[in-house]
Amino acid sequence: MFGTTVDVMRKWADRWPDKPFIFSENGTLTYLTFNQRVNQLANWLVNQGVEAGDNVGFMMLNCVELYLGLLATHRLGAIANLWNFRLSKDEISYLASKVDAKVVFVSPEFVPALSGYGNGSVLVSGRSSPQGGLHSFGEVEAMPIDEPNAKDPAENDLSSVIYTSGTTGYPKGASYTHQTQLLSAIQYCLEMGLNLGSRGISAAPVIHGGAANFFMAYFFIGGAFIDSGKYDAGRLLELASRFDATELMAVPTQISELLKVAEQTGLQKESFASLRLIRTAGSPYPKDMVERIHRTFGCHLLNTFGMTENCSNVTSMHSGYDPESSWTTIGKPTYFWDVKVVELDDSSPGMAREVARPGRGQLVVKGPQNIEHYYMSDITPRLEDGWLFARDVVDLNPSGYMQIVDRVDSTILSGGENVYPQEVEMFLKKHPAVEDVAVTGVPDPKWGERVVALIVSSDPNLDEAEIEKWCIENSGGLARYKRPRRVVFVSELPKNVFGKLERYKLKDKFHAVLASEKSDGSASGG
Structure with missing residues (x-):
């Protein structure tokens, strides 16, 4: 074909x-x-x-x-x-x-x-x-x-x-x-409007599925690709400007770094006159990031959602075409793909029941590139009649736009209530002194699990009491049972090369901080 x-x-x-x-x-x-x-x-x-x-x-x-x-x-x-x-x-x-x-x-x-x-x-x-x-x-x-x-x-x-x-x-x-990779390249070309004059640059490693597909798109359309080398925000901006990049791919943490460098060095958007679009995926970002991209680089953001298991992105949101209210969502299904949001209780065999709009459930996806088994392995992803269970919890709004809440297996069960770490993290990131945050659950004899937060901040005055006070003052944004019962401060969070939080390391990091505090006899503080 x-x-x-x-x-x-x-x-x-x-x-x-x-x-x-x-x-x-x-x-x-x-x-x-x-x-x-x-x-x-x-x-x-x-x-x-x-x-x-x-x-x-x-x-x-x-x-x-x-x-x-x-x-x-x-x-x-x-x-x-x-x-x-x-x-x-x-x-x-x-x-x-x-x-x-x-x-x-x-x-x-x-x-x-x-x-x-x-x-x-x-x-x-x-x-x-x-x-x-x-x-x-x-x-x-x-x-x-x-x-x-x-x-x-x-x-x-x-x-x-x-x-x-x-x-x-x-x-x-x-x-x-070969066919699935070229099919993904076609989809990327359609979504980004690529042509013979397009020039892409990737801050993300091309060894990653999304960035590999990004590279393949320019190869397929007959465009050009700019080698970024080892990632450095300032150097990447210089290369993008020098070689007239038209599209840039980066994860949200990298976009934040690129914006910070551009703003601190006084780079004007005229330096990026050719840049049309920044493509991202992998983690949530604040709405003001979209506005800063418009202001600093004079271009739009394309937020996408996909999985290693389907060699593609399944949904997308374009800040130039989708309504402003959707700018922090993963958007709607792309060409070639169908999605459904089904009930979270999927213990029974077969396909779970689809939830109505608005509603919350887990995402299942269907398209031509879903894999049926892992390479040289007996393990298989869960498929029901061609529908792949993404294992992501999403909120579906009345217009059909989807917002990632968290991974199904990241859910904290506290006192019989489900708490989604990513939801709590987005709330805590609104505090002006919180630079980054991760939330996890630790065993609790009374509640089963309790919510704890690991916070990165350069503010020496920020402490656990201030976070607790702020949560109470802003209680309209987060239910009481979702508030962190303990907060520790760390210099960095465990993330992989693509900027994704490595949640499986959080519990060990949390307990290591507590052990260090106990041995030092010090209180938690920024």
Whole structure:
């Protein structure tokens, strides 16, 4: 139906050989030169024994070698396994061994995480010769620029595997085909209005599903992609301005940093005259972020919701077209996707009953890219007649706009009442001295669980008593049973590389702070 990424690469190299595809601080690659570099790398992979169906690992920051590696792997019909570089050494070793990766692409910073891995070749980005028998891209430059002698993959062959964050047990892999990846690229192009003149830049790592699809969209449409390298807010803004980025992808925490840098350095929106849209996903954000984006960058925000398990975003909200009242929501379903909000009590087999508007329930989604099983695993996501249970609790308003409340498995059961941490966090973030906050539940002999909060603040005068007083004064915004029964102050919250809160670490962090306070004999304070 759509062909493969190999077909796309050949098409654009032939039709627009001189059109820029990759902009970076080290120069520009046209579609023709990029294709030739892909061929060189594919030939090098063949020399390492990589064949169709083999697994190739990636643990890299954003870099030109990553983009080349993805498409060189696809060219051979091999499967690109994208690993979060913040996984532990044990998790990386587990994944590399489990999939028997013939080659692992790695940024120099992450070489130590692969120490002891001896099942395949390790290719380090950059031209300098690494130590210890590792390979560098200097070797690749000596390879022929002609296509390797390899059979083309079919559109339903596996192309990539993206791994979940591994919050319970080892990370699970969601496998994508050439067709599902190109289908996602088409959807991204439609949503963002991409064309031949579009130029994207991503603050988020391209090893993540959303950012990988973002990259693929510019590749599919014949646009251009700006390499951001290792994320730095000031540097990314400079690159976006220098290379006339038209769209930018970043998670909300990164957007906050970009806005802060732009505002503190006095950057004017004229510096970003070409920027049309900032795309985000992953966590909630305040409404004033949308207004600050309009004011500082002169562009709109596209907020999206999707899952690793469906190689796409399922819903979206566009601040230029959706009503202002929806700006903090995940919007409505995108093209190709249907959604339903069903009752939270889903203990019975089969599909739970759909809730009426307005209402609260859990989100289920249906579309052409839902995976049916995890890669090389007996574990399967929950599917009912093609509907995938997202495990997210959402509020559905009368107009059909959805607001994420929390994860189903993050719910705190206190005194027989359900408390959703994200709801409490959004309330506490309204306090002017609260910079960041995470809420979790800890065991309580009376209530079953009690609500506790971990707060990040640079205000030395902020303490637990002030938070308690503020909650009482603003009791109209949060029911009494949802208020934190204990507050501790921390310098940072545990988050993954995509800015998502690692909730499974919160209880341990909370108890560690309490233990530290007890040993120091100090009171909790900012």
